[in-house]
Amino acid sequence: MTPERSARLRAVLERRQPDLTLVTDFVNKQRNLSAIVRNCDAAGIMAIHAVLGEEDYRAFRGTAMGSHRWVEVHRHAAVDEAISGLQAQGYQVLAAHLGEGARDYREIDYCKPTAVLLGAERRGVSVEARARVDGFITVPMMGMVESYNVSVASGIILAEAQRQRAEAGLYDQCRIDRATYRRLLFEWAYPDLVEYCTERGLAYPPIDEAGDLVVPSAWYAAVREGRAPLAGESEAH
Template identity: 40%
Template sequence: MPLLPRRFERIQGVLNRRMENLTVLLEHVDKPHNLSAILRSCDAVGVLDAHVVSLPGRARTFNDTAKGSQKWVSLHPQEGTPTALTRLRDQGFRIFGTHLGVNALDYRQCDFTGPTAFVLGAEKWGLAEATANGVDQALFIPMIGMVQSLNVSVAAAILLFEALRQRQAAGLLPTQGEGVAPERYRRLLVEWAYPQVAAWCRREGRPYPALTAEGEIAEELPRTLRLRC
């Protein structure tokens, strides 16, 4: 069945607003509910990539909380937090970690309009000491109740939506795909619109097909493959 034009418009509209320069790094956040909820928030604000460092032997699984958001946010497993921090920093990210330290700032005092990575740990024990010491800026979310911590997925949502608010106020939100590198944009558009075609191309070691402005595949493909599209 061919891709309906309104479906392609929806996919392209979402991709047009994605941001490569806003991300999260999750340290040992392995509970399916929390991981799923964070990816759902990432999708909601336009995050394209998320990163995770899992405990040894822990499989990354999702539950209904994700609402399928794991299909639209690329989750990148990392071998360890120090390596992940180095990679993010090399890519130009400023790294903010949720940690109640003497130098921590109220998150509302921080600038998230530039390349921003939020590092969050499992709510039971937070960030590892080495991780907390390795961020560029520690931050906290003020609370006035008896409990002085939030569920990690709630904390992630607060920070991500603050970054979205700041960028919207500064006129920095992408609207036409400028938040994603052009070649990656073209690749993702095919993968999102035609996942089976993209998988076939990867198996065959061939380039992805071009798409027309209406979202149709602009070249001949095997009939059996077209029938599955």
């Protein structure tokens, strides 16, 4: 890995926001999901939560592999599972929905742990989600159409979240724990080696602070001889 590539990956990782995320509530159009993932990457989001059926999820992964390298997508079979899990971690979960008590999206404090929930393209936020979220937010409209495309709405809302967090200095220091940082640095830098390790159930080889492999020849020799640690046996990130 070149020094320039290493510096770029580390700079992006050091701006990742572990307490800002999106939840998609059966948004199943592949182009919208892919655009949402790209918007998340641009705002420094580490992971999103997608409520999708198995078939839609497989199709999504097949069309968005490039984006998946930078933003982890956690799939949920039911929206209440995604919402309750985030609320248990202290997130405010806010649905983009013009419901009773909906607030202008710019009035929200996005420096708090926040999850923005986006509904499906036609039916919007589901009844189940509306009953579980902590509140509603809306993007004011000045024309005849009632709402923005879901991926466009995500970009608008995330731009405001990014603005607030930048002003608060939340992008100025690394906010990811060391183990997660080193895991992601390895996965971003060595996708082919990640696939190799995953297929064989191997722990990742060790890397240094710059993301370079530590004595790679020794690791490859251990693999050939069957001495390389299996996943979960050592902290090799």
